[in-house]
Amino acid sequence: MTASVSTAPSGGSSRVQSAVEWGRRNAWTLGLLGFLILLLIFTRVIQPRYGVAGIQGLAISVLPLALAAVAQAVVVISGGIDLSIGSMMALTSVVAATLMDGQSAEFAIVAVLIVLLLGLVLGAINGALVVVTRVPDIVVTLAMLFVWAGFALLVRAAPGGAAADWLKDLARGSLVFDWLPRAAVLLVVVVAVIWLPISRTRFGLSLYAVGSDPLAAFRSGVSIGRTKILAYALAGLFAALGGLSLTASTGIGTPVPGPYTLLSVAAIVLGGVSLAGGRGGVFGPVVAVVVLSLIRTDMTFLNINTNLAVVSQGVILIGVVMVGSLLELRRARA
C-alpha cells in the first residue's frame, strides 16, 4: 500500500486514484452494464407491459448460458478454449435428472454434490488431455464434445428424469423485492462465491499469467500444466452448474446439447475476454449474455423476423468487438 501512496500527490487522493484505476480496469464491464440498463429502459418503452414477470423470465432463461459463458471465460483467460462445454452441460444435466428421479429431497442434495464433482472430473480430464497429449486444445475439446455427448445419450437416450422441487424453486420468483429475480441473485452469488476467492489466490494470478505470456509465467515459477488442468476443471464445475440449471428450469434432463458452446464463445468476446488469453473477467461475459438475450426479446417485441434477429446478433457481435478494439488502439496511441 505504501507504494501507491508514495506516487499520489496526497494521502487522501490515493483512494480516489485506486477507484479510478478500478474503473479503468473494469471499463468494459461497466460500459456493458450501462448498455444493459439503457436496453432495459428501451424494452420498457417499446413494450410497456414488460415488468416483473419479464425480468424474472429473463433471469431464469439466461442462467444456463451465463454459467456456460463463465466456464468458457475461465479457460480462455488461461489461454485455452473448451468446445465441449455444451456436451458437459448435457451430460451433467441428464445425470442429475436420473439421480433425482423418484428420490427424496434430501438425496437430491447428495445428487447435486455428485454432479458438481462429476463436472470437476470431466473438466480435469479435458485439461489433462490437452496438457499430456499436447494436441491443440481446440482439437481435444472438439473431440470431447462428441465423447461427452455420447455418454449423455448412454445415460438417457431420451429426455426424462426428474428434478427435486427445492431445486426447481431455487431460481423461481423474486428476493426481497419484486424487481430482484431470485435467479439473478443465485447466478451472481454462485459465480462470486467460486470465482472471487480463486481470483485472489496465486492460482488465480497463474491463470492470467499462463494466458498472457506462457514463457514468462514458466520462468516466474508457474506450473503451466497444473494451471491449465485446474482451469479446465473449474470450467467443468461451472458447466455442471449450467447443467443443473437446465435440469432445474425444465424439470427433466435432455441428452442433446443445446447451442451453448458457440454462444458461450460469443458471450465472452462480447464480455471483454480476449481470445488471445490473459485479459478479461467472468462478470463481463455474464452481463453480455443478458444483453444478447434481451436484444433477442426486443426484436420479438418489434416484430422483426426471427431469422433476421439471428443475423443481427452476429452483426452486433462483430460491431461491438470492432469498436472495442478501436478504443483500445486509441488508448494505446494516446
Added chain:
Amino acid sequence: MTATTTDFLLDASDVSKRYGAVVALRSASLAVKPGEVHALMGANGAGKSTFVKILTGAVTPDSGRIAVRGRDRTVHSPLEARRGGVISVYQEPSLIPDLDIRSNLRLTETPTEPFRDWLQQLGLADLDTSRMARRLPLASLRIIDLARALAIDPDVLILDEMTAALPANLTERVLDVIGQRRGGAGSVLFISHRMIEIAAVCDRATVLREGETVGVVDVEAGSEERIVELMLGEIASEIGARSAAGAAAASAGDLAPRLSVKGLTRRTKLDGVSFDLRAGEVLGVVALEGQGQDELFNILAGSERSDGGQVLLDGAPVEFHHPADAIRAGVVYVAADRAEALLMQRSVRENIALPFSAPIRGWGRIDASAEGRTIDEAVATLQIDARAANEVRRLSGGNQQKVTIARWVARGIQTLLCFDPTRGIDIRTKHQIYRLLRDLAGSGASVLLYTSELKEIQLACDRAIVIFGGQVVDEMDAADADEPTLLRAAHNLAADGGGAVAATAEPAGPA
C-alpha cells in the same frame, strides 16, 4: 577441477544435452564460489544458452551432475530451481504483461520491502506498482525483473544477456549492483557479449566452445585476450587479421550514388537528413538511441512514410508505400531482430526461397531445381551451418541472421539496409557477417549499416555518417572513425572537445 563440492555454491559437471542429431552440450562444467561474480562465455552455438536453460530448470540434461551448496539437485522446472536458490533474469523480462506489477510480485512470492530497496538502488524509486506491465517501457521492465530477483536474495543469480539491450546509464547501475554482490553470501553468474562488462564486474570466467568447457580464466587486466582465444579456438588468428576494409574500397568515391537521400523529414524524429549511398560501398550510420535512425531505415525500406524530402534511387525519385515496393526496386531491410524476418518453424531453404516465390504471378508451379541451385549457392557462400536446417528457430542467432541476408543475396539484391544486424551475435559470426557485407560491396552492392557497436564501423565500412537529433551532424572516412571520434560525434561534441568518453555506445533497443 576436483575440488570438493562444498567449496562451491554452484557446481555443475559433465553436463550434456543433445537435440536429435545436434549435440548442444558435450561436456560442460561450471563451478561458482560463494560471493563471486562469474562470467559464462562462449561464441554463439557454443552451448551457452542450453547450459543456462539446464541450470534454470527449463531443460533437463541427458547426463551430468548439478549441485547447489553441495547438495545434488535435479531441477525439472524454473519453480524447482527457484526453490533451490537459483534465479535467472533474461534479456526479455519475465513479467506477465496483463498483470500489474504488484500482482507480478505476488505471483513470484516476492517480498515488497527488499524489492523497493533494490528498485531505489537501480534508480526506479518512483515506480507505481499498480500499473500494468504491458504499459511500462521495456527498459523499466528489465530493471523491475532484476529487482524482483534480487529481492529474494538468491544463492545464485543468473543474468542471461540482461544488459544486451539496456541503455548505457541503466547498464552502469546494473553493473554497480552486481559489483555490490561480490564478497557476499550469494553469487552471480553473468552472461554478456561485452568484454568490457566482464572486465568490470567479474572475478572469473568459464569459457565454453562447441559444447565443452575449455577453460576457466581469472579476470584481470589482459585476460580478455585469453578469453577470446579460448572462445574462438583455432580460428583466433583469422579474426586477428582485420579486414581493414576502409582504405581498400575508397576508389568507389567517384561513382554515381545508388541511393540519394535529400532533406528527409518525419514528425519530430527526422529533421532534414541528406546523404548519398554509393554503389559498391558500405556506409555506416552511427547514432545514440532514438536519434531518428529507426525512422530513417523504416522510410527507406517502405514500412513508414516520410513527411517531406526525397529519396532518389539511381537518380530517379522513388516513394515506397509498402516493403514490397522497396523489394521490387531492389532495396531490402535486414532487421536486428531475426524473428521479424524469418518463418521460424520453416526450413532454411524455404526461408531463403520465400522472397522469390512471393510475387503473385509466381503462384503456379515453383521451378524447384533452379530454385534449389540458387539456394545451395547462397548457403555455401554464407557458410550457413545447416545441421538444423529443417527449422530455422533451432539455428543459432548468427546463423539465423545469415539466412535473412542469404535470401536477398540469392535474389541478387543490390541495396541492403542493415539495422544493427550483429546484435546479440558472437564475435566469430560477426566477423563473417562483416566479411559478407564487404564481399557484397565488392561485387557492386550498396550497404547502409546502422550499428550500435562503434568498432564495427572500421571493421566493415568505407564511410560513416553520424546522426544526432534527426540530422546528419558528421561524415567521415572509416579510416578516421575510431571509437573516441565516433562517440564524440554521436554526442554532437566537437572533434577535440573534452569530456569523459565511455567505452560502450548506447545500444539501440526498441524505444
